[in-house]
Amino acid sequence: MNVNEITPFIGLELSDASYEDLVRPEVWEQLVQGVQERELVVVRGIELTPQQQIDLAARLGEPVPFLISKYRHPEFEQIMISSNEMKDEKPIGVARVGNFWHQDSSFVADPAPYTMLHGVNVPGTSGHTKFANAADVYDRMPEEWKAKLSDRIGLHTVGKRLRIRQEHVGLSVAEFKALIDIEHPKVEHPVVCKDEYTGREYVYGSREYMDSVLGFDPNENEAFFTMLDGLIHDETHVYTHKWTPNDLVIWKTRTTYHIATEVEPGASRTVHRVSIETRRP
Known part of the structure; x- marks a missing residue:
């Protein structure tokens, strides 16, 4: 497993890591410290089942069901599906979301402190996510x-x-x-x-x-x-995450601005999102 800073101003990247690596206490502690100190951690190309994504999220706090039920994963209510793909002529998720600079859920009194995205089916040439x-x-x-x-x-x-x-x-x-x-x-x-x-x-x-x-x-x-x-918007202080298959991205919602860029015509894109609240006593 390799660990590197992404930019001087935001981000830590882990590569060549498996789910089994992440659940080792010393590796998980390093990941959490990276999120806290660097605002954002990218784990490159990690294959995860939806249940494994929820299990990882539960190590940070309490994964919560997505507000709009029709965009939830059919088996896991904590996963919101962001997708432009169709199944049986119906959208499998919400196709256009987060395409403006924002901090997640700042419009509520007590926003969940963490967000986790897993790139299930991602194009490499568009549909990037920018972070500041x-x-x-x-x-x-x-x-x-x-x-x-x-x-x-x-x-x-x-x-x-x-x-x-x-x-x-x-x-x-x-x-x-x-x-x-x-x-x-x-x-x-x-x-x-x-x-x-x-x-x-x-x-x-x-x-x-x-x-x-x-x-x-x-x-x-x-x-x-x-x-x-x-x-x-200053590009010299923006990290553009160009998704590769199965990337896992975790960030602190209050201190991380982000925006989803457009997906090119004809390209498919599906990511699984989990919002993570502070665990209640």
């Missing part, structure tokens, strides 16, 4: 913005990205927005947080999952999002 470190983003932020954001609260929402479903047909825009606020109330998080493992400060928030910074007027909010987008 939210602590690195904060480090590169202009000092005047650090001062301006100190002790500020961000208002987070899923409203910008909520999909319109069949039951919403016929609602006016105002009615739909009001329904979103009822079903998915906005939540508050500090804009600048401190990572409990590394002690580094990081930015918590993104344009697509934030309504605003409380106390900012519309011009100030737009300036904030424009500044933040510029830092997140």
